[in-house]
Amino acid sequence: MIHTDAPAPGAAEPRLVVRTHAVDETEPLIPRTDPRSPLVWLRRGEGVVGLGEVLRIESSGPSRIEDAAAAWSALADAADVDDRVGLPGTGLIAFGAFAFADESAATSVLIVPELVIGRRDGRAWVTRVALETGDRESGEAGGSGEPGEVVGDGFEVAIPEPAPRRKIPHVAFTPGRVPPSAYESAVAEAVRRIDAGELRKVVLARELVGELHEDDGLRATIMRLADDYPDTWVFAVDGLIGASPETLVRVDHGQVSARVLAGTSARGAGEASDRDRAVALQHSQKDRDEHALAVASAVKRLEPHTARLDASPEPFTLQLPNLWHLATDLKGTLGDGSTSLDLVRAVHPTAAVAGTPRRVALAALAELEGFDRGRYAGPVGWVDGDGDGEWAIALRCAQVGADGRVTAYAGCGIVHDSVPADELAETDMKFRPIIEAFGG
Known part of the structure; x- marks a missing residue:
């Protein structure tokens, strides 16, 4: 409409x-x-x-x-x-x-x-x-x-003059409809289903909620995200605000690219510890298996639309201020004249944010999460008149409602050897960018 x-x-x-x-x-x-x-x-x-x-x-x-x-x-x-x-x-x-x-x-x-x-x-x-x-x-x-x-x-x-920098609004976040203990139980149930052969991976998310009272705070929040996470896609669309490290798809004059992320580790306390964490992530069989599923999913969905599609020969470690990710870049040439929205439709939802097999994973996460994700983990970006555009996956984000309610989201890929307490801790790491952007 x-x-x-x-x-x-x-x-x-x-x-x-x-x-x-x-x-x-x-x-x-x-x-x-x-x-x-x-x-x-x-x-x-x-x-x-x-x-x-x-x-x-x-x-x-x-x-x-x-x-x-x-x-x-x-x-x-x-x-x-x-x-x-x-x-x-x-x-x-x-x-x-x-x-x-x-x-x-x-x-x-x-x-x-x-x-x-x-x-x-x-x-x-x-x-x-x-x-x-x-x-x-x-x-x-x-x-x-x-x-x-x-x-x-x-x-x-009239090009607006830049507004003076304002103080970041403070939002006190609390658990949403699924408390931490329930999230751990959902992870354990997902592992049970994976071990039973029902699926190979499912991504489970949780939410935090808070209230925004300052009328003029969103600009300061977005600026904080841009300052702290310059290598991410910083976005704000219809109250959805975040800083995503993952490129769903980019189309520019017949060229297509994407960045797949799956596999996560916390940053180390010092230089040596940080380096060790990156090396451990790169050699973690659990994380490499999870990453391989996400890459295979993206390639499967993009390949039919391309004349050529190349992937990084090995996953590389992507450094963000608060964590490490395993990443793979995909680059290619379109073969069927698809627009960026055509490709968004083809690849969403990826295994990186849903799981695999897709249909079974979507049913499992809908049952186990206990809430409507809204636009979290959905496509966010822009499209031009020729159909080219840049689209990310809406991660490290929050939805700000007209009533001032703020809902933040974070999720983890669950595979056969996932540990519930570890996955809960990973969501806490992933909440950090948006909590800090709202003054937490």
Whole structure:
């Protein structure tokens, strides 16, 4: 379903009018976002932020990604786009977040902002989007700042000034519907089913809940994530905020890539201990087996869409501030003209966040977790008018509701030799980024 402020039925179909121009500078990006409804996609300080909302596409159920992709394609085909920059993230784009499960009560969304501000490879730009029907044009670029600046061919836009840095809001998190003891029991039951041959791996998550009282806190929270975890995808879409290390899929002019993560270890207390932890992870048979299942799942889903797909010969250790991951990069060339949303639909959910076999694992986690994941572990990212885009798995994240309720999520891959207490401790490590980002 597409939501806009367009005229009533019977009027001409609305058309998006999109203008992208280069500007001298847009850094810093996060302080220019709307603190109450931030739209953010950044890594290493580069990416895009959005302000305002021209329209949104909402979907749900088993066909939520397919339905959103079809609606987006129709909008993009009809759009009037003038892109003077031509980089990933310029022109017409939508920020998106999809529910993890087919039966989830959470709505999946694609949001087209009124104003996009971006930077990549040392270049900066702004994109203004308006909704046009006949002679009517709506959706003036939002935001506060200096009077409009003419940057070319009558293109006038007000780039918001960066807001002053504010104190991070404090959210006190407590266990959600599944307390720690119940989580350990669920892990033990999952191991029993794996040992019985019912499945090979299942990913079990838990949640923490809290209340956000400060109105202007989200910008500071996102900045904390970007500062502490610069090598992750830092995102904010429709209240879903996080810093994900895992690339679900990236499509850029026929090239496709992904990063698969599975297998985790805490960082060491000192340099020698830290190095030992990384080496131990790389040689852990449990973690390598778990990782191999996740890689095989991603390759199986991507390969039919590619003319060539290469994987890292061996998993490598990815260093994050609070933990180590085993990682494998996939790179290839598309062979069937798929868009990024087509590939998102093909690969989600991966074994890294669901388990394997997929159908059995999904049924097991739905039964054992005891809550609706919402958009946690679902696809989050952006798509452009040509169908290219960057999508991560929504990890190390929290959903902020309109009522101020904050729900944080973390999960672990359970295999035959998983130990419940160890898996609980791993979720605590994975909660750390979002707890600290909310002042914990």
